[in-house]
Structures are given as C-alpha cells and as structure tokens.
Amino acid sequence: MIHAHVEKFGLYADIFVPNSLIDSYSRCGSSGLDGAMTLFLAMEERDVVTWNSMIGGLVRCGELECACKLFDEMPERDMVSWNTMLDGYTKAGEMDKAFELFERMPDRNIVSWSTMVCGYSKAGDMDMARVLFDRCPGKNVVLWTTIIAGYAEKGNAREATELYGKMEEAGLRPDEGFLFSILAACAESGMLELGRRIHASVKKWRFRCGTKLLNAFIDMYAKCGCLDAASDVFSGMMAKKDVVSWNSMIQGFAIHGHGKKALELFSRMVDEGFEPDRCTFVGLLCACTHAGLVNEGRKYFYSMEKVYGIVPEIEHYGCMVDLLGRGGHLEEAFMLLRSMPVEPNAIILGTLLNACRMHNDVDLAKAVCEQLFKLEPSDAGNYSLLSNIYAQAGDWMNVANVRLQMKNTGSQKPSGASSIEVEEEVHEFTVFDQSHPKSDDIYQMISRLAEDLQQVGFAPMIHQ
16 A cells, blocks of 8 residues: 555655665565565666665575575675675575675674674584684674573583673673573573573672563573472562463473472462463473373363363363373373364374373274374384384284384484583483493493392383
C-alpha cells in the first residue's frame, strides 16, 4: 500500500524513500526479495545506502552468490558494505571466504573483528578465533563476550575462566548481554565454576539484577546440578518472581530426580497466584517421570486443559508416554500415542521403544518400529535397540535379521559420550576411548569397580 502511494504521488525524488522501500521489502524474507530487486533495478540513481540495503536483504535470505555479485559491482563501498558481506559468509559457515574478504578490507572496526571471532567460534575453530581476538585492537565487551562464550560452549572451562579474569583485569565490567550469553553457555555445558565466579562478581559490583537475569542464574545453577544455589537465588527474588522463575526451579528439581519437591513448588506457585503455562507442565510431567509418580502425572496431564485451559502439545504427550512406559503401562502409553492430535515424532516413538526394551515387550516393540523405521530409516540407534530387545527375548534369528538390515542401510550407531568438570577443566569420554592422558588409570578403576560389583552379586546386562 505504501509503495502504491509512492508510485501514485511520484515520491521517488527523495532517494531516502526508495531506499527505505528496498529495506522494508528485503526484511520481509524471500517473499519480499523480488519486490526489492525490481525496485533496485528500476532506480536511475543509487547511493551507497541503496546498494547496502539490497545486499543486506540478499544476505538475510541466504542469497550469498547474488549478494557477492552486487558487492563486486558497487561503485563505492563503506564499512557497512564490507561488514554485511562478512556477516553473510560467517553465518553461512563459509569461513575461508569470510577470511579472504576480511584480509581485503581497507579498514576494520570492532564489528568486523567480532563477526570473525564469532564465526570461527560457531565453526568450532577456537584456535583461529583466539588468534583474531588477540590481534584485535581496542577490544570491547561484545568481543570479550563472544570469545568467552565460545570457549564455554565448547566446554573449555580453563580458557573461558582465564579470559574472564583478564577481562576483569582490563577494567571492563560485563553488561546484561554478556551475562545472559555466558550464563546460557555455562548452563548448556555444565560449567558451574565459571557461573559461580560471574555470580560472585555481580555481587561484588552490586549489579542491579532484574528478573530475567536472576532467572538466568537459576537456570544455570539448576542445569549444573547445584540446586541449593538455585534455590537461594529463587528464594531471594521476593517480589521479582515471574512464571519463568517458577518454571526454571521446577525443571531443576525435575531433571535431578527431586519429583516431590517439584510438585510441592508447583502447589506454592498456584497458591501465590501465578498462572502455569505449557512449560510448567513439561517440568511437572518430567518430575513425575523421574520420580516414578504415574498417578500424579496422569492427574496433571488431564488437568491441563480441563482446569488451566492449556491444550497438551507434542512435548506433553512425549512426557506422558515416557512416564507410562517407564512405569510398565505400555498398552496405555501406546493408546495415548495413537490418540495424539498430531503424528508422533521419532523422539516419542523412540521413547516407547526404549520402554519396550525395559519391560521385554517384543510384540509392541515390533509395532513401534514399523512406524519408527518409516520416519528414520537410516538411524542405527533404532535398529540397535530392536536388536537388543530380540536378544533379551532369546530370538537370535531376528537379532541377525535386524543387524543385516542395519548393515544394508549403511548406518552406524554413534558412540556415547560423557563429560565431567574437574578443577576448571572439562574432560570428555567416549566408548573405548584411550586418548585421555590418564587413560590407563581410568581403565584400572573400571576393572576394580567391575570386580567389586561382581562380589555383591551384580550380573551385567549384555547387549549385542
């Protein structure tokens, strides 16, 4: 409509108008890109903003080849032009092209350096990210945030903590953006010590924490398994609590097996006048699952829509299938799965298949696998699980058939991995891994544990 008015009244004389139209069209995604390009090509006079707006739109829509062509045709470029192309390459993961462009830049600002460091961090090349970080003059909080978050996300606790210390020594105080980014990275990687250090700094500076930031601390402590610290932050919020605060705490109790505490907290939440949302019930059902509270889980699931007006979504059905399956109510779980208003996904079907393994239900496992193999015909984990179910039942003919199917798909089951943080260093272990410097000591300890288990009568479950 606005474009029609521009055409009708001939408002193209002020170049600001067509430039704004190009920018507006290009921000509407692929559907608006044709309109932006048509207007761009029709313009008799273009300035650097015109070119930047069009290139920016192409980059946002992933049309890098076309954006690069326009970039090369530009009569003049400014810093925005270079940084826009740089951002496009890094977001597409084309770091070789990004570095080539970076080296060609006549000038660089902090945005250029931050874009490159962020690109290499997301690509997993922390060595190159660190080289560029060290080379950058006039580092700001954004750049420090990028490199520290990059190390934290990759589980490199020592480097992340060391850099945080250097940032403090440089006299830079984190802003809210820094705190959100680093706390999220700590939560996902389980990096508790760095999270604690940041919390200590916040207290030392008497940083005024709003509800969202306090929620981030609760989430970090809860996901790292430090429930006492999460509870302390939660209790100290007083009037600042919102539904996310309650949900974070409920989910923290849930994932660490404190089901009854999660349910008690939910009762408090309702008593204090907070309205639960869909995330609240995911936490509650998860709590019931980990604590084996089948009847309570049923009650909460069926009260969602009836009492709180929240229509169950696929996540809630998944939690219920998991709860019923673990509790041995396999037929009920299967019937619930079939009654879902949407098609079950591979995660829910895999959950029920695992329950079939736990309770040796071969017939139901076959029915579940029929659907699962249609969704994920090349997922080796599903074939391996079915093979184990047949093995537990002593059906070696079907074990061989499933293994042959698995071989024919050309898929391989990925190795399991686990990690632990010790003295600000994260150690990761995979099956049969011998790359750790203390590998011999680790395997000796495993042998000792196996001997101790045998002495108390433990017989391992052998999977084929």
